[in-house]
Amino acid sequence: MTIAEAPAPPPEAVDDEPIVEVAAATPEFERAAAKAESRRGFLIALPAYGYLVLFFAIPLVIVAIYSFGTRNRFGDTELSGWNLDAYRKLTEPLLRDILFRSLWLAILTTVICLVVAYPFAYFLATRTPTIRNIMLVFVMIPFWSNFLVRNFAWRVILGTDGPLSTATSAVGLGDTRILFTPTAVVLGLVYGFLPFMILPLYAAIERIDLGLVEASRDLYASGWQTFRRVLLPLSMPGVIAGSILVFIPSLGAYVTPEILGGAKSTLLGSYIVTQFLTARNWPVGASLSFTLTVIMLFATILYFRKGGRTL
Amino acid sequence: MGTTVTDTAETEPPVSDDRPGESAVGIRGITKRFGDVVAVDDISLDIANGEFFALLGPSGCGKTTTLRMIAGLEFPTEGSLTIFGQEVGTLPPNKRPVNTVFQNYALFPHLDINDNVGFGLKMKKVKKQEIASRVDEALAMVRLTHMGKRRPTQLSGGQQQRIALARALVNRPKVLLLDEPLGALDLKLRQEMQSELKSLQRELGITFVFVTHDQEEALTMSDRIAVMDRGQLLQVDPPEAIYERPANRFVADFIGQTNLLEGTVQDATTVCLLNGARIPLESGLAVGTQVAVILRPERATIEPRDAATAGRSSVDGVIRSITYLGNAIVYRVGLDWMELDVREENRPDSHRLDVGEDVVVSWDDRAVAVVSE
Numbered sequence: 001m002t003i004a005e006a007p008a009p010p011p012e013a014v015d016d017e018p019i020v021e022v023a024a025a026t027p028e029f030e031r032a033a034a035k036a037e038s039r040r041g042f043l044i045a046l047p048a049y050g051y052l053v054l055f056f057a058i059p060l061v062i063v064a065i066y067s068f069g070t071r072n073r074f075g076d077t078e079l080s081g082w083n084l085d086a087y088r089k090l091t092e093p094l095l096r097d098i099l100f101r102s103l104w105l106a107i108l109t110t111v112i113c114l115v116v117a118y119p120f121a122y123f124l125a126t127r128t129p130t131i132r133n134i135m136l137v138f139v140m141i142p143f144w145s146n147f148l149v150r151n152f153a154w155r156v157i158l159g160t161d162g163p164l165s166t167a168t169s170a171v172g173l174g175d176t177r178i179l180f181t182p183t184a185v186v187l188g189l190v191y192g193f194l195p196f197m198i199l200p201l202y203a204a205i206e207r208i209d210l211g212l213v214e215a216s217r218d219l220y221a222s223g224w225q226t227f228r229r230v231l232l233p234l235s236m237p238g239v240i241a242g243s244i245l246v247f248i249p250s251l252g253a254y255v256t257p258e259i260l261g262g263a264k265s266t267l268l269g270s271y272i273v274t275q276f277l278t279a280r281n282w283p284v285g286a287s288l289s290f291t292l293t294v295i296m297l298f299a300t301i302l303y304f305r306k307g308g309r310t311l
Numbered sequence: 312m313g314t315t316v317t318d319t320a321e322t323e324p325p326v327s328d329d330r331p332g333e334s335a336v337g338i339r340g341i342t343k344r345f346g347d348v349v350a351v352d353d354i355s356l357d358i359a360n361g362e363f364f365a366l367l368g369p370s371g372c373g374k375t376t377t378l379r380m381i382a383g384l385e386f387p388t389e390g391s392l393t394i395f396g397q398e399v400g401t402l403p404p405n406k407r408p409v410n411t412v413f414q415n416y417a418l419f420p421h422l423d424i425n426d427n428v429g430f431g432l433k434m435k436k437v438k439k440q441e442i443a444s445r446v447d448e449a450l451a452m453v454r455l456t457h458m459g460k461r462r463p464t465q466l467s468g469g470q471q472q473r474i475a476l477a478r479a480l481v482n483r484p485k486v487l488l489l490d491e492p493l494g495a496l497d498l499k500l501r502q503e504m505q506s507e508l509k510s511l512q513r514e515l516g517i518t519f520v521f522v523t524h525d526q527e528e529a530l531t532m533s534d535r536i537a538v539m540d541r542g543q544l545l546q547v548d549p550p551e552a553i554y555e556r557p558a559n560r561f562v563a564d565f566i567g568q569t570n571l572l573e574g575t576v577q578d579a580t581t582v583c584l585l586n587g588a589r590i591p592l593e594s595g596l597a598v599g600t601q602v603a604v605i606l607r608p609e610r611a612t613i614e615p616r617d618a619a620t621a622g623r624s625s626v627d628g629v630i631r632s633i634t635y636l637g638n639a640i641v642y643r644v645g646l647d648w649m650e651l652d653v654r655e656e657n658r659p660d661s662h663r664l665d666v667g668e669d670v671v672v673s674w675d676d677r678a679v680a681v682v683s684e
Contacts, residue, residue, distance in 0.1 A: 214384050215417035217404040219431035219482070229430075233421045 060293065067287035075280030086287035095271075095288075102268040105182060106250035109189040113197040113246045114239065116190070121201035121238075122231070126210065136202075139195050147192065151259040154188050155179065158260070180262035188256040193249060197242035204238020205231070244303045248296050268292065333396060335360045335486050335518035336381055341390035343376050343542075350376040352542035353390070358486075358520060358535075360395075363512050365529040366522045368539035369565070374522045375490060377539070381520060382411045382488050395485055405434070410479035411488040415495070416471045418463035424450070424474055425459040431482040449481035452511070469500045476508075480515070487512075489521045493528065505532055526566045530554065538562050559684040563605045570611070570651035571603040572626075582681060585648050590624040594681045602681050608654035610678040613642055615662075616669040625673035626651075630666050644672055 067086050069077040089095060124135050142150060157164055158179040168176045178184045208231065216226040232239070254269030261267065266274075268288065275285030336358040343351040351373040358364045366374035379385040380392060383404035392400050399407055410431065418427050425446055426433075432442045450456050453473035463471055472492060479487055492508070493501045509532050512519045523529050529536045530550040537547045538561075546558040557563035560571065574584040582592045582604060594602060614620065616627065628644040628651075642653045642664060653672055655661055664670060 209415070209417065211413055211415060211417040212419060214404070215411070215413055215419070216430070218382055218384070218409075218411045219478070220405045220434040221430070222403075222405055222434075225434055229434075230419060230421075 060290075063286045063293075064290050066282050067290045069283045069286075071281045071283055077282045086283035087291075089284050090287060090291065098266055098268055098271050101182075101265060102251055105186055105189070105267065106247050106253075109186050109193065109250040110197075110243050110247045112186065112190050113194050114243060117194060117197035117201050117242065118239075121198050121205050124198070124202050125205040125208075139198055142191075142195065148255060148259075150192070151188055151256055154184070154191065155259055158184055158187075179260065182261065182265050184260040185253075185257050185265070185267070188260040189250050189253055192256060193246040196245040196249075200241035200245065201235065201238040204235040204241070208234045240303045244299055247299065251296070252292055333360060334358060334393075335362065335395060336520065337391075337393040337396075338377075338381075339391040339393075341377070341380065341387045341392060343373070343380060343385060344388045349542050351380070351387075354539075354542075354544040356537060356544060356547060358518060360518055361516050363509065363519045363532060363534045364521065365533035365536045366520065366539060367526060367529040367536050367565075368524065370524055371541075372539040373542040374524075374537075374539050378411075378488050378490055378520060378522045381486070382409055383407045384411075408485040409488055410482050410484040411490060412472075412475045412479050412492045414490045414492070416463075416475040418471055418474060418478070420463055422462075423459065424455075424461050424463065424466075427463065427474060428478045428481050430478065435482070445481055446477075449477040452480065453477045468495055469504070472496060472504065476511075480511075480517070484517065486518045486520060489519060491522055491524070494523075494525075501528075508532065530566070538565065540565075556680055557605065557682060559682050560603055563603070563680075563682055568608050568652060568654070570606040570608065572606060572649070572651070573601070573603055576600045576602055584626075586626070586646065588624075588626060590679075591676050592679065592681055594683075596681070596683055600683050602683050605680045605682060606651065606674055606678070608641060608652040609639075609656075611651070611653045611672050611674045613644065613653040613655060613664065613670050613672050615664065616671050619671035620673065623673040624676055624679075625671050627669070627671055630664055630668045630670055633664075633666060642670075644670060 065079060066077055068082045068084070069079045070081055070083060070085060072078050090099070124132055127135065156162055158176075159165070160175065160177065160179070162179075165175045165177070168174065178187070212230055212234070213226055216230045217223075221229060252269050253267065254273060257265075257267040257270055261270075272285050272288050272292075275281045275288065334357040336356075338354060338356040338358075340353055340355055341351055342349065342353050354373075354377065366377055368374045376385060380387050381394070383399065383402055383406070386401050390400075391398060394408060419430065422430070425443075428449055429442045429446045432445060437445075446459070447456070450459060453476055455470060455473055455477070458466065458470065458474070463474065466474065472495075476492070489508075493504050496504060505528060508519070521529075521533065530553070533550060535547060535549050536553050538545045538553065538558075540561050546553060546562050548556075548558075553562065553566055557566060563569050563571065572584055574582045574590075576594050576596045576598055577583040577589060578598060579595075580591055580593050581589050582594060582602060583589050584604065590604070592604065594600070596602060612620075612623075619625070626646055628646045630642050631645040631650065632643045634641040634643070637657065639657050640655050640661075640663070642655070644651055644653055651672065
């Protein structure tokens, strides 16, 4: 949004001027008003900008600098001889596997969230306001307790002697052993990020005039065709927003894979932590972090492009 | 206005292959309940093929619900609904040979005008080339030929309305349903669209079912009008009959301006008004029935009391207020037992009266009707 269309000059400023001069002077007043307006806007946004620069932009630059450094024998980082060694390491099979595994699980999580959340969001958006609000509160309830605690709860549920396993063996399906597998990680990620999919979808669907659905049905579209041709295109901003909000944290997830995933299936988040804390190879950790940030940046740009077009 | 009330049998549909005389829409004992609320209460109705049919009533009378049931957007709680003899009671909307022009047009904002108009044909798997030519045809019909590439939001309200019409008609529905299609337009545009809709309907011979709360619009456009109130059907008749011979008080009051003079039936040819005046009127009702005499403001004559013409049915009164309408002047006349409105055309020779003047309001005995309920 730009402030190109300047508001009319404040009337008190021109009150005493003769009419002829007012007409001549108007562009300058408009320019001045526009300037004042943008200055005010800047002042209002200043605290947020300051915070972001201090705690996001500057650290990101530091990470970028470190990613070009070299690890010396003592585990410290030398910044003098800039090189791309750390990035070269990203192409090694081990790291490539981790990267693809993380991408795959993040995509899987996003798709499952989308499939589960869409019908729910549609249902939510078509209820009466009272029911909507109650159900929205239910969606938010998980946020009231700690993320870590909730992940540990899943560990109990999925554990060898946990409720799930007990239930399946009681029915005669035998024990379930999904704890410490990628399945458990995806389960945990879907559970953790589902609200981030539901909320933007709900917001997008809620804005759609449901008369359009009726019009579509009236024009011979079946339920599926109506979804495909009307509902889905019109809710696309919500689909994209939700997907980004789920995909990005899933890709860099640390807590859930640590708690529910096995040692054999390391993901990006854990690997980065290991590089910084255990292996003390800061350049590799930094280069991986920075690559991740760039991927997410592109995803976000894509979202705004797409979102801007469909809105 | 000058609308001629065409007999439905005369307007033979040129495109329809259905048997003439068969009703386009048959409604038998339809009731629709939303929880405890009865929106439509046991109505039965036949809409003839090729007819321009209006459902008229105040908001909440059930007219839109009735239309939506024909469209398939609501299903009746009880009763039977047929379209050209086919029972459609619970058939989904996409399986019915009808299309709807929605009140707010409901154009798809993510599609351009061509895709909006071609939507129904695409869903019916019509070939691309045929879609293109039929869309062009439909756009030409509503005189918006070069708008195909635009988005709905780039059009004015009147243009959107026409696109909605084209989008429905391009599918050649057997029945076109219109839900207050002109409600959002301003007066001039509305009048223009009224005559356009009417001539389109004559040309195409498609049955139009039209919902409105605007009695003037219903009178102007329709072959027949169904007046509804609180879910019930009060009267189904051509406009003239609705206006001249309303079935009851509600219809009399809802259609046009009306003075209702309370009275009782004295004998076969006389009604006694509340003030004791006896007027000659054949009501066909039992002696002693409470009735209201319907005196339309434009059918009454107002004269100064000292210059009154004798020999007509009349009441005495005093002018309370005067409303100047431009083409007419409405005098509100106070009687000792009620007030009534008299409308005089604004002609240069008409004698202007003043507030407070003693007057006589008289009428031709053929100019009044009587209702009992």
